[in-house]
Amino acid sequence: MFRIIYRETLATKIHLFKIEAPAIARKALAGQFVVIRIDERGERIPLTIADWDGKEGSVTVVFMEVGATTFRLALLKAGDFIADFVGPLGVPSHIDKFGTVVCVAGGVGVAPITPIARALKEKGNKITSILGARNKDLLFWEDKLRSVSHQLIVTTDDGTYGRKGVVTGPLKELLESGEKVDRVIAIGPSIMMKFCAQTTQPFGVKTIVSLNPIMVDGTGMCGCCRVSVGGVTKFTCVDGPDFDGHQVDWDLLLARQRIYLDEEKRSFEQWQAQMGKRS
Amino acid sequence: MAKANLNREPMAKQDPKKRGKNFNEVALGYSAEQAKAEASRCLQDPKHPCTDGCPVEIDIPGFIKAVLDDNMPEAVEILKDKNSLPGICGRVCPQETQCEQVCSLAKKGAPIAIGRLERYVADWERTNMGALNPRAEPPRPTGKQVAVVGAGPAGLVVAADLAKLGHSVTLFEALHVAGGVLMYGIPEFRLPKKIVQAEVAYVASLGVKIELDSVVGKVVTLDELLESGYHAIFLGTGAGAPMFMDIPGENLNGVYSANEFLTRVNLMKAYQFPEYDTPVLVGRRVAVIGGGNVAMDSARCALRLGADKVYIIYRRSEVEMPARREEVENAQEEGIQFKLLTNPKRYIGNESNWVVGIECYEMGLGEPDESGRRRPIAKEGSEFILDVDMVVAALGTRPNPLIAQTTSELKTTKWGTVVADETTGKTMKDKVWAGGDIVTGAATVISAMGAARRAARDIDEYLRS
Numbered sequence: 001m002f003r004i005i006y007r008e009t010l011a012t013k014i015h016l017f018k019i020e021a022p023a024i025a026r027k028a029l030a031g032q033f034v035v036i037r038i039d040e041r042g043e044r045i046p047l048t049i050a051d052w053d054g055k056e057g058s059v060t061v062v063f064m065e066v067g068a069t070t071f072r073l074a075l076l077k078a079g080d081f082i083a084d085f086v087g088p089l090g091v092p093s094h095i096d097k098f099g100t101v102v103c104v105a106g107g108v109g110v111a112p113i114t115p116i117a118r119a120l121k122e123k124g125n126k127i128t129s130i131l132g133a134r135n136k137d138l139l140f141w142e143d144k145l146r147s148v149s150h151q152l153i154v155t156t157d158d159g160t161y162g163r164k165g166v167v168t169g170p171l172k173e174l175l176e177s178g179e180k181v182d183r184v185i186a187i188g189p190s191i192m193m194k195f196c197a198q199t200t201q202p203f204g205v206k207t208i209v210s211l212n213p214i215m216v217d218g219t220g221m222c223g224c225c226r227v228s229v230g231g232v233t234k235f236t237c238v239d240g241p242d243f244d245g246h247q248v249d250w251d252l253l254l255a256r257q258r259i260y261l262d263e264e265k266r267s268f269e270q271w272q273a274q275m276g277k278r279s
Numbered sequence: 280m281a282k283a284n285l286n287r288e289p290m291a292k293q294d295p296k297k298r299g300k301n302f303n304e305v306a307l308g309y310s311a312e313q314a315k316a317e318a319s320r321c322l323q324d325p326k327h328p329c330t331d332g333c334p335v336e337i338d339i340p341g342f343i344k345a346v347l348d349d350n351m352p353e354a355v356e357i358l359k360d361k362n363s364l365p366g367i368c369g370r371v372c373p374q375e376t377q378c379e380q381v382c383s384l385a386k387k388g389a390p391i392a393i394g395r396l397e398r399y400v401a402d403w404e405r406t407n408m409g410a411l412n413p414r415a416e417p418p419r420p421t422g423k424q425v426a427v428v429g430a431g432p433a434g435l436v437v438a439a440d441l442a443k444l445g446h447s448v449t450l451f452e453a454l455h456v457a458g459g460v461l462m463y464g465i466p467e468f469r470l471p472k473k474i475v476q477a478e479v480a481y482v483a484s485l486g487v488k489i490e491l492d493s494v495v496g497k498v499v500t501l502d503e504l505l506e507s508g509y510h511a512i513f514l515g516t517g518a519g520a521p522m523f524m525d526i527p528g529e530n531l532n533g534v535y536s537a538n539e540f541l542t543r544v545n546l547m548k549a550y551q552f553p554e555y556d557t558p559v560l561v562g563r564r565v566a567v568i569g570g571g572n573v574a575m576d577s578a579r580c581a582l583r584l585g586a587d588k589v590y591i592i593y594r595r596s597e598v599e600m601p602a603r604r605e606e607v608e609n610a611q612e613e614g615i616q617f618k619l620l621t622n623p624k625r626y627i628g629n630e631s632n633w634v635v636g637i638e639c640y641e642m643g644l645g646e647p648d649e650s651g652r653r654r655p656i657a658k659e660g661s662e663f664i665l666d667v668d669m670v671v672a673a674l675g676t677r678p679n680p681l682i683a684q685t686t687s688e689l690k691t692t693k694w695g696t697v698v699a700d701e702t703t704g705k706t707m708k709d710k711v712w713a714g715g716d717i718v719t720g721a722a723t724v725i726s727a728m729g730a731a732r733r734a735a736r737d738i739d740e741y742l743r744s
Contacts, residue, residue, distance in 0.1 A: 023498050037455055043547065043556040044455075069556060084455040086492045216547070216557070219453050219494055220679050221463075221519040222539035226530055233523070233530060238681070252530055255632035259532045263558035270553050 002085040005058055007078050010140035011133075013065040014108060015074055016050070022057030024087045030115035031093025031210065031242055034061065035218040037084040038072055045069055046215045046237070048112035048187075049088060059087070062111035062140075068267040089218045090241045093208070095119045099182035100126040102174055103149070104167050104196050106188020107133055110141045112210060113187045118148040120185075126150050128181075130170050132188070136161035167192065168199045175203045183208070186245060190253055197245030207245035211236045213256055228252050285389035288317040295612040299582050302467045302550055305609060306370070306398075314399040318347040321391050322383050329378040329393060334729025335368075335436075337361045339378060339393055342400060355404045358397065363439040363482060364432065364728065366405060366474045367461060369398025372725045373603050405477050417486070418445035423742040426451060426509040428495045428682070431459020433515030433715030433727035435482050440735035442485040446742060449509075450482075451493040454546070459517055461724065463546035464538075466576050468583070469606075472545070496681035501689070501711060511710050511738050514697060515731065518676045518716035524568075528626025529672070533560060533634040537569070537577045537673035544580045559584065562669025566590045566637055568623055569673030570600035575607060577671040578615045589615045590665065594622040594642050594655040620644070622655065624662060626670060637665045676721045686711075696720055704734030712738055 006018040024034065033048045051060040065074050076082070093116045101120050105113040110131055121127045129149040133139040134157045146152040153170045154162030163170065167188075175181055184207040186196035193209040200207045213225040213236050220238035227236055228249035234240065291307040292298075298305050309317065321343045329339040338357050345354035358365050374380075374394035382390035423446045427434045430452035438448045456462050458475045483489055495501065501512055521536035523529050540559065543549040547557035565581040567574050570593035582589045591610065593600060596619050600607060611617070620642040627636040641661035644653035678695040690698040690707040697706055697713045704712040712734045715727030 023493075027498055041548075041555045043558075084492050086453070086455075086494060088497055089494065216539060216542055217454065219497075220681065221521070222542050223521045223523070223536040224539050228530060233525075238679075252632065256530070256532060258631075259560070260558050263552065267553050267556060267558070 001081040001083060004076055004078050004080050004082065005056075007076070010062065012137045013074070014062065014138065014140060015065075016060060016062050017073075017076075018058045018060050019082070019085055020057060021059045021085050021087070024059050024085070025052045025054050025057050028052040028059060028088040029092035030095065030119045031112065032088040032090045033112075033218070033241060034059065034085055034087035035089060035215065036061070036073075036082055036086075038069065038076075039083050042072075042083065043069055044084070044216055044218065046089070046212075046218055048210065048241075049115070050111035051115055059085070062108060064108045067264050068271045071271055086218065089237060091239070093119070093185070093210075093242055095123055097124045100128065100180055101183045101185060102171065102181050103127060103129040103145075104171055104184065104186040104188070105129065105131045105145065106167055106186070106192035107138060109186075109188030109192070109210075110145055113185065114141060114145050114148060116185055116187075117145065121148050121150075128174060129153070130155065130167045131162075132156070132167035132192075134158065166195070168195050171196060171199050175200065175205065181205050184245075185209075190250065190257065193245060194248075194250040194254075197248065197250075201246055208242050209245040209248060210241045211243055211248065211253060212241070213253060214259065227256075283322065283384060283387060283389075284320045285384070285387055287320075287389050287392055288313045288395070290392070290395050292609075295609075295614070298468065299613045302583055304471055305468050308402055309395055309399045314346055314396060315349070317392050317396060318343045320384070320389075321347070324383040326383075328381040328383060329391075332378045332381040334377065334725050335361050335732050337378075337397075343391065343393075343396060346396060346400060351400070351403050351407070354400045355408065358400050359404075362397075362728075363436055364478045365397050366401035366478055367432070367470060368725060368728070369394055369396075369401050370470050370474075371465060371723075373723060375604065377725070405474070418443060420447065421445040421742065423447065423510045424449070424508055425511045425513065425738065425742075426504045427513045427515060428501075429453075429459060429515035429517055429715075429717075430457035430479070430489060431515055431517050431715065431727065432461060432724045433517070433717075433731040434459070434513065435479065436728045436731035437513045437515060437714070437735045437738070438487040439482045439485055440732060441738060442482075442487045444735075444739050446739070448486070449488045449490060451490050451495050453492070453494040455491055456546070457489050457491065459515075460519075463542045464573065464576070466541065466545050466580050467550075468579070469576065494681070496685045501682065501686045501708070505710060510742055511712065513704070513731075513734055513738065514682060514706070514711065514713040514717055515715050515727070516679060516682055516717045517727075518678045518696075518721045520677050520679045520695075521672070522675045522677060523672055524623065524674060526623060526625050528628055528634065531626050531628040531634040532632050533562065533668060534626055534670045534672065535560075537567075537573045537671050538676065540577055540671045541573070541580065544584070550580075550584060560669055561585050562667070564588045564590075564667045565669045565671065566592050566665060566667045567671045567673055568592045569675070570595065570602055571673065571675070572602045572606055574671075574673035575602045575610045577673050578610055579613060581669070581671065582613055582615060586669075590667070591615055591617045592621050592623065592637070592639065592665075593617070593619050595644060595652060596620055599652045618665070620655070622657060624657075627664070634667065634670055637667055637670065638662055639665055676716075678717050678720075694720060702733060703737035704730060705737065
């Protein structure tokens with residue numbers, strides 16, 4: 001059982017949990033993820049690691065309420081326990097001195113991007129970050145990302161904060177500006193990462209994405225999370241989650257993320273019924 | 280000498296039509312009368328070929344005599360002396376190729392139903408002796424610490440054996456429950472999970488500490504375990520990585536590895552969705568590719584989830600199928616259709632990436648290949664299409680490379696198995712032993728337990744030297 005030390009709501013339906021997990025906190029590296037299971041009947045879901053504190057023995061995850069499990073998770077309070085918390089999983093992000101790195105964060109993607117940007121900055125890279133959300137109520141960690149970047153551009157789709165538009169706008173401008181960009185990291189919804197990769201492709205800039213397929217165990221035993229990269233099947237949980245965005249078969253990833261749409265709807269309806277009974 | 284009684288006691292099973300709709304145990308076990316009747320057939324052969332044929336050396340005539348004498352606690356003690364997981368073994372061991380094959384009555388076609396008796400004794404203990412399991416005096420602590428990686432059959436037996444000898448054992452398990460393939464692989468209707476957990480609890484009662492949610496190779500490496508004070512390590516991480524055929528369409532929606540399918544159904548109880556949150560697809564026309572026990576398990580699970588038609592697609596013929604004869608028969612009784620001498624060429628999908636069919640070859644059998652079985656060869660121009668909406672690929676598994684990748688000096692083969700001495704389980708890395716599927720590739724529960732027994736002996740000898 002893993003105790004929730006602290007919880008905070010960062011934006012509409014977006015929450016931060018600090019979980020007591022000293023062994024994982026000692027080993028976690030930027031780019032890795034954990035798998036959590038709330039209780040005996042719960043499913044196992046992956047969540048990227050947003051931060052960790054070896055001294056405090058805590059690991060921080062950020063999640064958005066999108067279905068039954070995250071709705072249930074959102075109701076938990078500091079002091080509550082979750083049944084299982086496994087990690088750190090996945091291959092850590094490749095951190096090296098590349099030169100100038102553009103970090104693009106879409107929505108909740110700012111959570112995993114921030115420690116990656118921090119590690120890259122510590123390694124001596126020049127960090128230009130782009131933070132995008134659909135509207136200002138869904139924006140969070142602007143200051144945190146700014147603190148690990150040399151430059152930060154914020155966008156909202158509807159213009160309620162920062163620049164109006166999607167992240168690929170400023171991304172394209174940076175690439176066209178003539179300033180050398182050595183690497184791009186893009187993390188967010190699959191469709192956002194796909195468009196970022198398409199934007200950088202003509203410029204030949206290596207673009208790393210962090211894929212988010214459905215997972216069950218997270219340790220390489222089932223193949224649920226399989227994706228196609230450069231025509232070769234890879235398991236996101238053990239070969240990734242970072243991959244070369246120009247090599248990813250995005251259509252396959254998007255299609256496989258829809259496998260349980262009917263079941264997710266059923267779970268959601270059951271959840272609503274349960275919540276209805278309570279009120 | 281009295282004339283041998285060749286009437287093997289039959290064991291009741293759930294009716295095939297009924298059992299195809301539930302996940303309850305199929306085999307119903309012996310009654311007390313049946314157990315005694317079967318035990319009375321035993322010749323008590325002083326040469327005990329049965330014990331010699333048992334990978335964990337159970338004193339078979341011994342426990343059978345105790346059953347006959349109605350001394351059940353004695354039967355339990357004799358059985359548990361050598362087998363920490365008898366409720367499991369009594370259900371999943373292929374006794375027909377082990378103890379029962381060499382039974383003195385085997386040549387008369389009526390070997391003692393040793394497996395059914397083992398199950399009877401184990402079930403009796405669980406019902407009548409509960410959690411008390413009065414133990415003999417706990418052994419004197421040796422002060423030595425052993426880390427066992429993987430709480431599957433091999434790990435559980437090493438842990439139990441070493442704990443009984445006085446060593447301090449910590450069992451590290453990646454999943455959220457212990458049991459390994461006993462929990463995620465073998466279905467509820469063949470091996471009820473509460474029996475697995477009862478036997479895990481027995482191992483814990485010997486003083487073994489179990490750390491769940493611990494992925495060795497990620498949260499800690501073998502070298503770090505050794506540096507932190509463990510005197511020896513046993514690797515029992517199994518062969519849990521699924522193999523695919525690498526044919527077109529394998530990533531279509533609705534194409535599962537057997538590992539994923541069985542993990543959802545058995546470990547995460549998806550057959551009780553949405554009371555349990557993990558879903559699994561319910562195919563109407565399901566094809567399971569493969570001919571081993573895992574293929575039979577997958578097919579029988581798909582049936583129980585509500586499929587109208589379930590096919591087993593296997594590239595050789597029935598005699599070459601590696602599955603236990605008993606499991607093939609159970610599947611046939613339940614109405615699963617066997618398409619033998621058939622092999623997939625590619626999976627066909629629709630515009631939304633869902634599988635809608637398999638293009639298959641008919642196969643012929645040529646000269647024997649490396650496995651000693653006749654080589655399957657696709658017949659030119661024999662392609663046909665099978666309409667399916669779900670596929671489960673039960674093509675075998677190989678070791679998860681996680682530990683080998685993060686451990687210095689551990690030698691592995693090209694298939695990813697860890698190189699270890701056949702008798703002692705010693706690997707090329709100092710203080711590290713290994714046994715079970717991680718060494719042999721996918722095999723049986725009992726052979727993992729046998730390897731574990733031998734390794735535990737060698738580890739104990741090393742710790743005392």
